[in-house]
Amino acid sequence: MPIQYYIYLCLALFSIGVIGVLTRRNAIVVFMCIELMLNAVNLLLVAFSKMFHGYALVQNATSTTGIDAQIFVFFIMVVAAAEVSVGLAIIVMMYRNTHSVDINFLNRLKN
Amino acid sequence: MNAIIVSAFFGVVMMFASWSIKGENKQKNIALIGLFLLFLANLAQLNGWYVVDVDTKNMLSFSRFGLYTNTLFYCLTFIYIWINGEEISKIGNHAADFYALFFFMLCGASILTSFDNLLMLFIGIEILSIPLYILTGSDKKSLFSNEAAIKYFLMGSFSTGILLLGITFIYGATGSFNLIPPDPSILNEQFMFSAGLILIFAAMNFKVSAAPFHFWTPDVYDGAPTVFTSFMATIAKSAGFIAFINIYLVQYKPFEKTWGIILPLVIVSTLMVGNVTAVFQRSVKRMLTYSSIAQAGFMLFALYGTSNFANEGILLYIVVYSLASIGIFAVLVKMKENSFEAFHGLAKSHPLLAFLTTVFLCSLAGIPITGGFFAKYYMINAVLVAGAGIWLVVVAMIFASISVYYYFKLIQAMYFIPGTPAIGELDKTYTYKLAVIAILIVVLGVFPNLLFNYLYF
Numbered sequence: 001m002p003i004q005y006y007i008y009l010c011l012a013l014f015s016i017g018v019i020g021v022l023t024r025r026n027a028i029v030v031f032m033c034i035e036l037m038l039n040a041v042n043l044l045l046v047a048f049s050k051m052f053h054g055y056a057l058v059q060n061a062t063s064t065t066g067i068d069a070q071i072f073v074f075f076i077m078v079v080a081a082a083e084v085s086v087g088l089a090i091i092v093m094m095y096r097n098t099h100s101v102d103i104n105f106l107n108r109l110k111n
Numbered sequence: 112m113n114a115i116i117v118s119a120f121f122g123v124v125m126m127f128a129s130w131s132i133k134g135e136n137k138q139k140n141i142a143l144i145g146l147f148l149l150f151l152a153n154l155a156q157l158n159g160w161y162v163v164d165v166d167t168k169n170m171l172s173f174s175r176f177g178l179y180t181n182t183l184f185y186c187l188t189f190i191y192i193w194i195n196g197e198e199i200s201k202i203g204n205h206a207a208d209f210y211a212l213f214f215f216m217l218c219g220a221s222i223l224t225s226f227d228n229l230l231m232l233f234i235g236i237e238i239l240s241i242p243l244y245i246l247t248g249s250d251k252k253s254l255f256s257n258e259a260a261i262k263y264f265l266m267g268s269f270s271t272g273i274l275l276l277g278i279t280f281i282y283g284a285t286g287s288f289n290l291i292p293p294d295p296s297i298l299n300e301q302f303m304f305s306a307g308l309i310l311i312f313a314a315m316n317f318k319v320s321a322a323p324f325h326f327w328t329p330d331v332y333d334g335a336p337t338v339f340t341s342f343m344a345t346i347a348k349s350a351g352f353i354a355f356i357n358i359y360l361v362q363y364k365p366f367e368k369t370w371g372i373i374l375p376l377v378i379v380s381t382l383m384v385g386n387v388t389a390v391f392q393r394s395v396k397r398m399l400t401y402s403s404i405a406q407a408g409f410m411l412f413a414l415y416g417t418s419n420f421a422n423e424g425i426l427l428y429i430v431v432y433s434l435a436s437i438g439i440f441a442v443l444v445k446m447k448e449n450s451f452e453a454f455h456g457l458a459k460s461h462p463l464l465a466f467l468t469t470v471f472l473c474s475l476a477g478i479p480i481t482g483g484f485f486a487k488y489y490m491i492n493a494v495l496v497a498g499a500g501i502w503l504v505v506v507a508m509i510f511a512s513i514s515v516y517y518y519f520k521l522i523q524a525m526y527f528i529p530g531t532p533a534i535g536e537l538d539k540t541y542t543y544k545l546a547v548i549a550i551l552i553v554v555l556g557v558f559p560n561l562l563f564n565y566l567y568f
Contacts, residue, residue: 007283014276021269030265037272041279048283068288072230076275079237083271086241087264090248094257103265106258 006047013040027091027101031084038080045069045076112173113152113162114181114221121145122214129207135200142192142210149217150185153178169289170228176422177224179566180353183426184220187346187433188213194437194544198338198444202249209249212242213342220350224357229278229288232354236274236318239350240267246339247331259334266327270317277310290362305369311358312370318351321411322381325404329388332400337449340396341440344403345433352410356425360414374414375503381408382510389517396449398517399439402475405514406432409507412490415497423563424489430562431482431555435474438548442468445541447533454521455530463542465525470549474556476518477511482555487511489559 013036020033049069056065095101128141152162157178192199192213200206219238226232244267248260282288284304317324332340359370385405392398410432413425442464446453458465474481491504555562 014272017272018269021265027261027265031268034265034268034272037269038275041272041275044276044279045282048279051283052286065286068230069282072233072278072282072288075230075234079234079271082237082241083264083268086244087268090244090257090260090264093248093251094261097252097254097257103261106262 003047003051006044010040010044010047013037013043025102025104027094027103030103031087031091035080035084038076042073042076045073112165112167112171113156114149114178114185115171115218115225116163117149117152118214118218118221121149122211122218125207125211125214129205129211132207135197135206138207138210139192139196139200142196142207142213143189145210145214146185146189146192149214150182150189153181153185153221157182170231171222171225172227173225175566177353177357180224180426180429181221182565183430184217184224184346184350187349187430187437188217188342190434190548191342191346191437194441194541194548195338195341195444202336202338203251209246209339212245216242216342216347216350220346220353223350223354226354226357227290229281229290232358233271233274233278235354236351237271239347240271240318243267243343243347246342247335249339250336253334253336255334256336257334259331262327262334263331266317270314270324273310273317274314277307277312277314280304280307280310283307290358305366308363308366308369309373312373315351315355315358316377319348319355319407319410320404321377321407322384322404323377325381325384325407328404329397329400332403333394333397337396337440337444340400341437341444344400344440345436348403348407349429349433352407352413352425352429355411356413356416356421360416360421374411375499378408378411378503379506381405381411382507386510386513386517390513392517393451394449395446395451395454395521396443398521399436399443402514402517403436405510406475408510409487409490412494412507415499416493420489420493420496423566424486424493426566427482427489427555427559427562428486431474431486431552434548434552434555435471435481435483438471438545438552439468439475441541441545442471445535445537447535451521451524452530453533454524455528455532457525457532457534459529460532461534461537461542463546464537467542467545467549468525469522470552472518472522474552476515478515480553480556482552482559484556485559 017033017037017040021030024030024033049066053066056063091101098105125142128138132138199209216239219235222231222235226235244260244264247263248256250256280303313324320328332344382405385401385408389398389401392401410425410428413421416422470481474483477483477487491507494503
C-alpha cells in the first residue's frame with residue numbers, strides 16, 4: 001500500500017484530535033483528544049519506519065533501518081503515560097474543588 | 112553526561128529525603144548541597160573528567176557552550192533555592208518533593224543543552240514540562256492554582272503533540288532522527304521537511320511563550336504560586352531557549368528560508384503583545400508575566416546569531432534576566448497582595464528593599480550600569496552583525512522604551528505615592544540575600560566579560 005494512504009489517515013486522525021481540543025469543553029474529553037493526536041503520530045512513525053525498512057531491504061536483506069522510529073513510539077507511549085498520571089491527578093484535584101470538569105468554569109484568572 | 116546522571120540521582124535522593132529527614136531547613140540544605148555537587152560534577156566534565164562515561168551513539172554531544180550553560184543553570188537554581196527555601200516549604204506539606212522536581216527539571220535542562228537527536232529533544236522537553244505542571248498545581252486548595260495547572264497541562268500536551276508531528280515529518284523526509292542536516296538538494300520530500308521545521312518551530316515558540324502561542328502564559332504564571340512562577344519564568348524558560356537555539360541556529364541554519372521568514376514576525380508580535388499589554392495591567396504579578404513575554408522577544412534575537420554576540424548575548428541575557436526576575440518575584444512573594452497599591456510607600460518603611468527592587472526593575476528595563484543594558488546591547492548587536500535589517504532594531508528599541516514606562520510605574524508607586532505597604536513579615540537576612548543578587552546584577556552590568564571568559568578557556 002502506498003505511504004500516502006497512511007499519511008492521509010494519520011493527518012485525519014490528528015486533525016480530529018485538534019478539532020476536539022479546540023471545541024470540546026469537558027476536560028477529560030479534551031485530554032482524550034490529545035491522546036488521539038499522540039496516537040496519530042505513533043501510527044505515522046510506524047508507517048514511515050516500515051517504508052524506510054522496505055527501501056533498505058532491497059539493498060541489504062539484513063538491514064535494521066527504520067528501527068529507531070519504532071523505538072521512538074515506545075518513548076512516546078511512556079511519556080504519554082507519565083502525562084496521564086499527572087494530568088488525571090490535576091483533573092481530580094480540580095473536581096474536588098469545583099465538582100465539575102467543565103473547562104468553561106476556568107475563567108477566574110481573566111480579571 | 113555527568114550532569115544528567117547526577118541530577119537524576121539527586122532527584123531520587125530528595126524523594127527519599129522527603130520521608131526520612133524531618134525538618135524543612137534540613138531538606139533545603141540537602142538540596143543546596145546536592146546542587147553544589149551537581150555543579151562540581153558538571154565542572155569536572157568541563158575539564159574532561161567523567162564520572163560515568165556512556166556511549167550515547169551520537170544522541171548527545173557535549174559542547175563547551177552547553178556545559179557552561181548547565182553551570183549557569185545550576186548557579187541560578189542555587190540562588191533561587193537559597194532565597195526562596197522558606198517560601199517553598201510553606202506550600203503543601205512536603206517541601207522535599209518540590210526540590211526533587213527541581214532536580215528532575217535540571218536533568219531535562221541538561222539534556223536540552225546537549226541533545227543531538229530529535230528523540231532527546233522530545234525527552235528533554237517532556238522532562239522539563241511535566242514537573243512544571245505539578246509545580247503549577249501545587250497549591251491544591253487554591254482555585255487559581257487549579258485553573259492554571261489544568262490550562263497549562265492541556266495546552267502543554269497539545270503543543271507536545273504538534274512537536275511530535277513535526278519530528279515525524281522530519282523523519283519521514285530524511286529517514287533519520289539525527290540532527291545532522293541533510294543536503295537540501297537531495298531531499299525528495301522537501302515539502303514535508305519544511306512542514307516539519309515549521310511545526311517544531313511553533314511548538315518551541317509555545318514552550319518559550321513567544322507571541323502567537325503565548326496565550327497560556329499570563330493565566331499560568333498568574334495562577335501558579337509566586338515562588339514557582341519565579342522558577343518557571345526564569346530557568347525553565349531559559350532552558351527552552353537554549354534548546355531552540357541548539358536546534359535552529361546550530362543544526363537547521365541551512366534551511367533558514369523556511370523558518371527565517373516567520374522569525375521576524377514572531378519577534379515583533381512578541382514584543383508588541385508583551386509590552387503593550389503589560390502597560391494596562393493592574394496586578395504587579397500579571398505585569399511581570401507580560402514583561403516576561405516581552406523579554407522572550409528580545410531573547411529570540413539570539414536566533415539571528417552568526418557571531419559570538421549571539422552566543423555570549425543569550426548567556427548574559429539568561430543570567431541577568433533570571434537574576435532580576437528571581438529578585439523581583441522574591442519581593443512579590445512577601446507582599447500580601449499583588450496589586451500596585453500594595454507597593455505604595457514601600458520606600459518609607461523599607462528603604463533598602465525598595466532600592467533593591469528598583470535595581471531589579473532597572474535591569475529588566477535595560478538601564479545602564481545594571482546588567483540588563485549589556486544584555487540588550489549584545490542581542491541587538493547580534494542582529495546588526497547578522498545583517499537582518501535595521502527596522503527590527505528600531506522596533507525593538509521602541510518597545511524597550513515602552514517597557515520603561517510600566518517598570519517605572521512600580522518604582523513611582525514605591526517612592527512617590529504615600530501609603531502603608533501591604534508587606535508581610537520580613538527578616539533582615541532576606542533583604543541581604545536580595546542585596547547579593549542586586550550586587551551580582553550591577554557587577555555583570557559593569558564587567559559583562561566576567562561571564563564569557565569561562566566560555567573559551
